[in-house]
Amino acid sequence: MAKLKDTSNIINKSLIHSDRIWADPNVPSREDILSAIRKSEIIVKSEIASIFFIKNDITLSGIDKRLLAMEKDGLITIDDNLIRENKRTKFIYGQIIYTKSGNGFLKQNIHKKNNLYLSPKEMMKVFHGDWVNVKKKVNSRTKKHEYIIVEVVKRSTNKLLGKISIEEGVYLCIPINNINKKIILTNASDYNLKNDYIAYVQITRQPSQQLQPLGVVTLLIGDIHDNQIENKIAIENFNIPSSFSKEAIDQSELAFSDVTEHDIKTRTDLRNLPFITIDDDNARDFDDAIYCEEIQIKDGDRTKSSYRLLVAIADVSHYVKKDSVLDKTALERGTSIYFSNEVIPMLPEKLSNDICSLLPNKDRLVLVCELLISSKFSDKEIRNNCKFYEAIINSKERLTYDKVMGVINGLNITQDILVNKNISNLRELFNILIEKRINRGAIDFNIAETQILFDKKGKISDISLRKRNDAHRIVEECMLLANTCAAHFIEKNKFECIYRIHDKPSKENIKNLKIFLSSIGINISNTLNKPKHYQNLLKFISNHSKFNILQTLLLQSLQTATYSVDNIGHFGLSFELYTHFTSPIRRYPDLVNHRIIKNILSSDGCSNLSKIKHVYTYDDLEKIADITSCYEKRALEASRYADNWLKCVFAKKFEKESFYGLISAVVNTGIFVNIDSIKIDGFIPILEITNKFKHNKGLKYIECEISNKRYQLGDSILVKINKIIIESGQIFLCIVKDYKDNNNLIA
Template identity: 30%
Template sequence: MKTKDLKKMVKSVIESSRYRPMRFKDLAYLLDLHNKKDKQMLNNLLTEMVRKGKIACDHQERYVNIKDEKRITGILQGHSRGFGFVTPDDESMDQDIFIAPSSLNGALDMDRVEVRLLTAAKDRRAEGEIVKVLERGRSKLVGRFEQHKNFGFVIPDNDKLNKDIFIPERYMYGAHTNDKVVVSVTVWPEGGQNPEGRIVEVLGSADDPRIDVLSIFREFDVPMEFSEETLRDANMLSDTITPEMLKDRVDLRGETIFTIDGDDAKDFDDAVSLSMNENGHYVLGVHIADVSNYITEQGAIDLEAYERGTSIYAIDQVIPMLPFNLSNNVCSLKPDVDRLTMSCIMEIDSKGNILSYDIFKSVIHSAARMTYRQVNRLLDGTHDEGTAALEPFERTLFQMEALMSILYNERRIRRGAVDFDFPEPKITLDKKGYPCEIVALERGISERIIEEFMLAANETVAAHIEKTGLPFIFRNHPEPDPEKLTAFRTFIGRFGFSLGKEDTPVTGKDFQRLQKDIEDSPEENIITRLMLRTMQQAVYEGNCKGHYALGAGYYTHFTSPIRRYPDLSLHRTLSKIMEHAVTPKEVKYLKGHIDEIAKHCSERERRADDIEREVDKIKMVEYMSRHIGETFSGQISGVTSFGFFVELPNTIEGLVRLQSLKDDYYYYDEEMHQQVGERFGKIYKLGQDVTVKLIHADINNRQIDFEIAQTPKQGRP
């Protein structure tokens, strides 16, 4: 057969509307090629067509027609196992694109890339090949240095960056093996090559417990210091309140107002008050630090606050959004001093209905700085030295507890809010930075009081600003993910449970009824975990879409302007409305930029969450490294194709790898979230109680490994 004849045949087959991606042997069979010479000719032809970009070869070695291909741009999310997923910029594409290791073409985690689709999304996830890196997601990387004779390598802390960085000897700059370093990439990878770089900062020994947290901040490129201009402007601000500053403000300094925060809190941005009126209604006051009063729009402080987006709280360290003179002094609602505030006063009846409200600028004088722990003890009936200072406020605190219950049960739950009360970790470090205690932190009554009061204020302000028609940042929470919801309904149906009516939207009340149905059932843990996973992430957006989990038609963030930029932005515009200072130019600017601002704030929020999660993870691994060989009771919190995760009562989570299960060959039942033994039928499923033995705690990779325990002896993590 002649090459030109074979070329026509191949082109005819691949460009046919019936063609589906095929491997080499299938194409050869279809073209009736049997002798070695013809097959070699086909192989050469296909290779040349791939090289010229006329067809593509996916990771399953199937040849794909790309004549009418659509190029897609998006952000690559790497995976420790070598593959990745691209999240399309086009929001109408509701599914990520799978990228096989052979199709990454030098792209790394967080790069903005251009993707060629190899297969369309049908029953399975769409698959693509990266054809161009448009923008690198990182210019600097953090990792552990390993020195060789004439060169070195940096192993990235981020396991999604699954390529080590080659360091020429001239660029080591004094780093030694096991140092944590910051690397600037000088040569980006092509094909299967490693990137090259130079060390720009040696953080210290990887074994130093303070360095591990610093390395996480560097990994996420978090600014540790404020600019000189920002600090200069912040330090010029005084906490003295002049008569001129009180103009047009409501004086609430004679009211009983106080703060309730954690033991370690230093930036107090919310205070509360409560009284009863003649109708027996509650009059709730939520008073928020008026940060916008002190920050010049587009000034140095404002621009840097916007760039940071939010404060970051990493166990015992805080990377604040605002300089300390503002966050901990000038704006902080400390006791026994006058402070400028924005107040939201709400009249609430016994059913939790907000009958009326008023939002205005004010000045307060906090009567006390209370802690959650103190208030919880007092409400539990404890009267001792620790609660003595709170006794003058005892009646008000009990009234607050009653109102909290009304707001939660009669307002939030009644309208269909979905509440998941999973404990969070409380990690205590010693003086050297080592974790000495990790416990699950449960919400007490006082935490729930502040939560409900802040929710009420945020909703009230959201409804108020929506009426103005001006652009504001809202906090929206979309409905559950449709695909996950379908899978969830199928799963619970096997246990005899249901979620709402088929072919009708699932409401919060449907979730509430399911929570009641599964209460105290053997399946409660597993169904509750999966229920949470159907929920989507809340985001900031420039228009109001409501908050599904709260059952709220209007919701925004108003109550934390010291630590969140959306709150500060809202305060600024709200203040201009009060002062009748909103100009047409201002409205035009906001309409043109509000979506961009909201998206940026969402991204910064996710970065802060990721940092806080990574810091918790590494401290948990450090803590568990002292308990190797001990056994613990836990619960299966996730099941994957390579094993299952087990969470201990103190929230520490580790992996039981499939290869450690020696008693049988196990297969992964994805639909039922379980691993099933093929011979003996033993099952490990989501929500199941198990006893595990700690076999490995890898600090460098932030990984805890368990195996199923054979002995009943228990450790005490």
Template identity: 30%
Template sequence: MAGKAKKKAPEKKGAAVSVESYKHKIVTFLRQNSKSTMPVAQLETKCRTKKNNRENFVTAFAELRDEGVITVRKGVKAALCSDLGLKVGEVTRLSRTFGFAVTDDGTEYFIPGKCMLGAMPGDRVLIADIASRTGEPEGEVEDILSFGSSALTGRIEKADGELYLVPDIAQRNHMIIVRDGSVPFAEGDKVLAEIVFRGRRHAEHKVKITSVFGSSELAASCAQAILNIHGAPGEFPAEALREAKKISEGGVQEFSLNNREDLRGLPIFTIDSAESKDLDDAVSVSRTDKGYLLGVHIADVSHYVKANSELDKEAMRRGTSIYYADQVIPMLPKELSNGICSLNPDEDRLTLTAFTELDSEGNILGYRFCKSVIRSRVKGVYSEINAILSGTADSSITEKYSSVADELPLMNELADVLIAKKQRRHAPELETTESKLIIGEDGICRDVQPRERGKSERIIEEFMLTANESAAKLAREKQVPFVYRIHETPPEEKTAALCEALTKAGIEYPHFQEFKPAHAAAILDNVRGSDKFEAVNMMVLRSMAKAKYSEEPLGHFGLVLEDYAHFTSPIRRYPDLAIHRIITDILAGYDKEWLNKRYSGFAVKAAETSTNAELRAVAIERECEDCYKAEYMKQHLGESFTAKISGVTEYGFYAELPNTVEGLVHIRTLPEGEYDYTEPVALTEKFSGVSYRLGDTVQVICAAVNVSDGTIDFNLDEEE
């Protein structure tokens, strides 16, 4: 009868109870139980398990345990994880004496090494809260729900006459190597291993060696291990290479110039580092009655790399080119990246152009995109153009740039206008120093230098930002699927931590209810030029959210822009290639409905895969750089250096040299005493009052180096 609930049909006598039914029963009985735990045997009886149906109960129980819904105490008592306050999370990283795990709700837990239960990165675990020493969430691993990857890298060391694996994570533990199934290895090798037995502590795990990369004392060998463990792409698939070769051999076809604007007569040229081979952006500037017309001409990679081709599938899988030391793992085969797509001088090249009209204050008056063909006048080099702008260029440099001599002052002028505009909208000027590794012919790092950033680098940065903003504006205006570059407002807990750190450091800051870019800019401006700037710059940087790709136009906090995308590097970034494809179809006249149907799912997938690929590339580049820096410092063991304290922890502080090399001064090497930790700014000896604070200058000695895991240990130079 309508409106009357139907009675649930009774289970037929002897009918099997399904796994899902058992899962429901188990949770219900545990929830109704007056105590927090119940013997498993009693729970089984309550569920009225029939002997011939016990298998489904066992399966249901196991699934609930794997899902982190229930747990077993002392091997015999079941309980709901929620009743015990347990949380499900994933181990994200391990250090020598501790680890971190992130729960499913996004909370990061610090886990002391003795509380890890042998868990490895990627493992799904149950976490119980324990008393925190810092106020931040701290926990212990109650149970391992599922194992992550069993692969890990490390070095072979000898102890008590036996060879062991010392992994790059949880480095203090010597893991037993099972000889059966292991490839040949020797003391000092950098290796890839696979865990074949899991213990309750890291030291109880057993491994077999699956690959040997070479000496762990060579950064090049360690880099190969890093690439392997992160799953960096290797050789291109044969079909993708065949496609690339065919495109390259075909050259720039005459018919490809049809329906393209011919810009070969304009003074267009590229500006890159001297070693760059994949030149994907060129620029031009002219003066107008209202201000300026900026042309940013980007390699039309989408003309060659068609949707769903083998090249396209491989490019999306790679997501980005990976640069480390003097090596590159390209997103596209060299026939494209260094060949037909590269905007080499004096060669016809197909491009997608963004023309942006700007007024005298740098405001965007309008923009226009078009398919084009260009012929770059010269391969510009940052250092050479910096010399021209500073008036220090010699005659050979002046002659090289004679065909674009009139454009350089105008470009410099426009860049100043755009920089002033950025300052007016209170974009925080965060400073990051990149490292330049000087690698010898033998592959060994011979020097580390801070990468210089002159005016020409700033010019190109401002021009690319403008083109990127114009591309995002176009997509928003047309209301079509797109891949945006977004940078969200910092999480409230991070801004609260920033304020607390600034207070402890004695640095004034503007009070706010909602953190805005202007507040970050004011904090930096208050200390710019002082000895505290580097420390505060790092504090603000760490408080920021991570930039990522999204199909939603959520804006860019750091740049203070509502519209932003990555448009300018389709040779080395997939999101740029993705939006080139969309813009091309906009220019071809396809309507909004068609574009939505074709690109909605594509934009979501491209954003997600590109973000993940970027995270992988950043991790690889950072870890490889650490190994090469350690290799360089090996040549300077025992030498004294002036450094600045770049980070403070409860176990010591990090000191950074002027060349960007960073090392740890461990608390056990400091003058004897009892030290209080004021997170995250200072270590202070209780009785003498001697303090080591973020931003302080210290004299250090390079005491130890480990190339294999990229770590450097400094000691204070007590003679200074």
């Protein structure tokens, strides 16, 4: 890390960037003074100078002023030059929140719903995330109550990522993560810094009301205009491990890809079956392969047609041993992260893209879920007849979704007749699985996803809708079935595992959803506490003119799926038991569940289940579930951040142009608008609309109190792209005019 140099000249230059009068930077902060008092409980006033090595008369005068201010705010008492902490004063404790709009709030403990507003003057003292004590006071000028920060209890920002800005010869860092503050850089001469460089900065002086924070550059990330800079920033911002240690790479290189004689003797050999992988065009790791054949099963004197489905999943646990360097490395990531133009894998490339990937015409070790399925089998019968075993396969084709649909529609065939038959059988099986999905009442959203397209130079060229066809759904239904069977198999054998759970929607969410739907003429009689209720509602509104908006609203009313050792079922999929089993290359919980299943298989025949040594304890699994749930959220936020960055870059070419859009969300700070023609979303701050408004959360509208003009979810409006801040992922819009079908959501 670079050392802090003489900064006097830089600080003097920076005064032009401060809204406050100059203050002596050598006067110790309130936190430092309080820390000294708390160590000794009582301090003689004259001792302050020696504690902080101060001899300058001006600085000593500054200390006197600070002590008087601290006494006035109730932090300390001064009695006959003896200074004590004032423990009688009751402060409000909480965490600082900076919003994207630049406003500041104090978030109190979890039991307090209302955040307290803090003025820009107070926010000069802190960074986002700092923990502070505040007190309530009356503003002498406005006579209104306000809150002031009297002590920063805990600083949360020691380093940050920011954009370099050179203003009047002073090198500044503007934080990427929406902190409304500039950091003065004191070691700019150590680097060849330029405007728009992205750098890591270590904070060397925290902010105060009079002084801007100081920092030193510790690492240059790149230029803001570089290809994939958004990924690098997301990786740094969300603290994501992006490179593998030498030990992890060395361990992966030792993995042996050839199938051994021991493997052949101890595993089921399925290399003669025409397994196929079906993935996106740009997929590089293939962790699942499927094979389906039609068979006849005797049922008394008659035979009935059924399908034998084999879902083969890469046996990652064979190569990544529990508690090994590779295993610990995988847990540090929790999941692979998929950016639009790059993948940060959970495992080194030798494993994820080669040895553990079910490449065509390569012998590979797998864990198989085998099922018997017919239209007459109940879900219970399917689960009871499923079995798991270790096997060897040799995938015959690496197919894409479009190619599979070509085969199904007779527009394209593969060179392998058996592969074509496999696809045909999968198509027939799919009809059965979809019928079962409908019968159990699983929710089936059909929300269009966007994809970002790039030109040959790696720059964003367009945003389009991601095409989804029946081939996607064939694979999805096979994986869903294998996942739920894995959960039932583990539960039946009285082992614990990491479940994938999805709780039912909260009563408040259902209430708010019903209120809004009722306001636009859609009255719901049922309680919406079962997945089939949601599915029936989706079917009921399928022809609604604003179906896409309403469908998104239904999705937002649901809880978020997560990992847990304690099963509560999966509401959205309508499964009593569900887990993740089918993606051990890119999800750590799947790898854990593979080890548990293989532990059960190795214990087959043991009459006393209590004597079987479990590969994980309950506490182990609980910790892993919590960690991987957090890492999954981190991965989603990182990829969303990078996508928003790219969308801002794309939107730049349309700045100041006007488009029709739909209001897709309404919050008390403004409205979000979806511009379908260019596939982006933008935000209209409330002050762009009015400074006097009423926000109705239940009916999802903002109403101007002066004109009575209402802006409600689903309204069409003409907007202009007003301003774009790429590094914070914000696209600001302004209203050009309202469109004709406002307040008419009903089809």
